[in-house]
Amino acid sequence: MKRVTYLFFAIAFGLMVLSVVPAKAQCAMCTATVESNSKSGNHATKGLNSGILYLLAAPYLAVAACGFIWYKKYRRKNVALDMRSEKLNLN
Template identity: 40%
Template sequence: MKMINKYLPFLLLLLVLFCMPLLVEAQCPMCRMTAESNLANGGQEGEGLNNGILYMLATPYLLIGVIGYVWWRNRKKDDEVELETK
């Protein structure tokens, strides 16, 4: 059981990475039209726009994941201390 608990966060991260698509694009129609016209004229701003959108999309999920992991780890330590005192 200790081995499963030790590797559970790693396995969950691995599962999430396998479920993610390799190419994700998320833009509103106006942004998409502007980015496509810029790329057609030889500009590079369209690629940066896609990366910025993905960065903003991922940030809340990463924050919630980190907070959840810290909470889970501290809760686990509290449970172990409680078991030792009984």
């Protein structure tokens, strides 16, 4: 069952990576402002789409960093087991 889960996640991740589609992340109000400013000759609005994508990625990176720190802090450590070398008599 564990292998099937890992295989499923590997296939899903591979499909997400391979099916990247360029996106234009602008709301309706931002689009209207950019269109009106670009028609009037203002060239300061060229980086707006990249800025919105940058702001969109920030929360995902923060959650990923917290998850990585949690994994490193709470994962199972190698524990030395001090067991006797004698055989156990269960009778």
